[in-house]
Amino acid sequence: MKFEKIKDVIKKEEGQKAKIRGWIYRKRSSGKIIFIVIRDSTGIIQTIVEKEKISNEEFKKAEKALIESSVEIEGTVHEDKRAPGGKEIHVTKFNVVGFAQDFPITEYQSVEFLLDNRHLWIRSRKLTEVMKLKAKMLRIIRRWFDENDFYEVTPSVITTNAAEGGATVFSFDYFGQEAFLSQTAQMYLEALIFSLENVWCLTPSFRAEKSRTRRHLTEYWHLEAEEAWLNNEENMKLQEELISYVCQSIAKECKDELEFLGRDPKDLKIVEPPFKRIKYKDAIKMLNEKGFDIKWGDDFGAPHEKALVEGEEKPIFVTHFPVESKAFYMKISPDGKTVECADMLAPEGYGEIIGGSEREENIDSMIERLKKDGANIKNYEWYFDLRRYGSVPHSGFGLGIERLLCWIAKLEHIRDATPFPRLVRRAYP
Numbered sequence: 213m214k215f216e217k218i219k220d221v222i223k224k225e226e227g228q229k230a231k232i233r234g235w236i237y238r239k240r241s242s243g244k245i246i247f248i249v250i251r252d253s254t255g256i257i258q259t260i261v262e263k264e265k266i267s268n269e270e271f272k273k274a275e276k277a278l279i280e281s282s283v284e285i286e287g288t289v290h291e292d293k294r295a296p297g298g299k300e301i302h303v304t305k306f307n308v309v310g311f312a313q314d315f316p317i318t319e320y321q322s323v324e325f326l327l328d329n330r331h332l333w334i335r336s337r338k339l340t341e342v343m344k345l346k347a348k349m350l351r352i353i354r355r356w357f358d359e360n361d362f363y364e365v366t367p368s369v370i371t372t373n374a375a376e377g378g379a380t381v382f383s384f385d386y387f388g389q390e391a392f393l394s395q396t397a398q399m400y401l402e403a404l405i406f407s408l409e410n411v412w413c414l415t416p417s418f419r420a421e422k423s424r425t426r427r428h429l430t431e432y433w434h435l436e437a438e439e440a441w442l443n444n445e446e447n448m449k450l451q452e453e454l455i456s457y458v459c460q461s462i463a464k465e466c467k468d469e470l471e472f473l474g475r476d477p478k479d480l481k482i483v484e485p486p487f488k489r490i491k492y493k494d495a496i497k498m499l500n501e502k503g504f505d506i507k508w509g510d511d512f513g514a515p516h517e518k519a520l521v522e523g524e525e526k527p528i529f530v531t532h533f534p535v536e537s538k539a540f541y542m543k544i545s546p547d548g549k550t551v552e553c554a555d556m557l558a559p560e561g562y563g564e565i566i567g568g569s570e571r572e573e574n575i576d577s578m579i580e581r582l583k584k585d586g587a588n589i590k591n592y593e594w595y596f597d598l599r600r601y602g603s604v605p606h607s608g609f610g611l612g613i614e615r616l617l618c619w620i621a622k623l624e625h626i627r628d629a630t631p632f633p634r635l636v637r638r639a640y641p
């Protein structure tokens with residue numbers, strides 16, 4: 213008999229044989245009977261080990277095996293309404309593959325302790341469900357790009373351009389030359405549209421963000437797309453289609469994970485194009501009316517982003533930010549004061565999930581803005597070449613995978629959207 217997954221054993225009928233392997237999730241004993249809940253990657257099931265039904269040696273092993281020991285079990289399936297999943301296994305064979313020592317994680321532990329023991333804590337059911345949802349979400353995203361004829365590309369994460377500005381960049385010595393861990397692959401994607409036209413990639417991005425918030429990691433998975441011949445409005449259409457597809461698909465395909473995490477699939481089913489668009493200047497007005505002390509040129513913080521989506525059930529776009537507040541590569545609007553950009557804000561106060569823009573084509577304008585930032589123009593020569601040899605209007609966007617997951621999975625903190633979070637004070641384990 214082959215080993216089976218718990219999700220399949222749960223479907224078996226009364227009296228059928230079962231053979232599973234996994235880890236001890238919970239255990240309690242009353243002398244001659246031991247109740248052991250086993251988990252594998254697909255779920256949990258209760259097993260009952262009775263002294264009279266197995267060999268003495270096996271029973272002793274079952275008694276000795278602590279939580280998180282890895283085990284192999286054979287037995288028969290029985291209905292039991294009280295058991296998780298409604299079924300349990302009456303054990304006829306019990307084998308311990310690896311005895312566990314006293315597991316350090318017990319019920320009430322501090323956040324710091326759990327982060328120190330992250331390599332063990334990722335076995336918890338919540339993180340397991342989050343990671344499953346993330347894997348499925350990535351699969352869905354990839355499907356969307358495939359169906360929409362985008363090429364997936366693989367840019368470098370070692371770079372000599374500090375695209376998003378000096379303060380939040382990690383630098384290191386690259387054989388005697390200063391190099392950076394990439395904050396965005398955007399400039400490389402821009403280079404690739406001249407042959408492939410529609411490209412996307414998924415890479416880690418690095419931000420040396422000193423601000424310790426629930427939404428910032430220092431290393432996160434960045435999904436970026438770039439398309440030739442696309443303006444800012446068309447770029448927003450692309451984004452709302454992608455996000456709606458992801459929400460719809462997750463609502464259909466990830467019911468178990470959503471239920472466990474407390475997200476009602478209905479919240480995701482209503483996410484359909486079009487999303488509301490508001491201009492930065494109107495957003496400032498709106499915030500002033502709500503009592504915020506904020507003026508033209510200021511950046512939005514978490515409370516502002518939360519106030520802007522109050523009463524919204526779908527994400528919204530905030531467009532046309534002031535030139536000075538955005539990166540040098542965003543196209544200046546005809547008014548000369550704003551750029552052709554859009555940030556997508558998730559509902560419920562989860563904040564910015566996408567930043568996108570049409571790209572500037574005028575080299576002089578970019579140089580002027582880069583100089584204001586004190587950047588070394590020489591490093592950008594290759595990028596200006598893209599404007600020199602057959603430039604075309606083009607746009608793109610960057611989406612933080614963990615930010616999107618936070619919203620969809622209703623997570624309180626972005627650290628739980630990734631197995632080994634990198635935070636200002638944490639790069640271990």
Ligand code: ATP
Pocket residue numbers: 376419421427428429430431432434564565566567568610611612613614615616
């Ligand atoms: P914020 O203002 O929220 O810090 P940003 O404007 O610096 O974000 P962008 O440079 O536009 O972010 O990056 C594109 C996307 O990457 C963001 O919309 C967000 O989803 C994600 N992102 C940015 N910084 C982080 C971070 N430190 N941790 C996780 N995700 C991030």
Ligand code: MG
Pocket residue numbers: 555564566567568
């Ligand atoms: Mg942004």
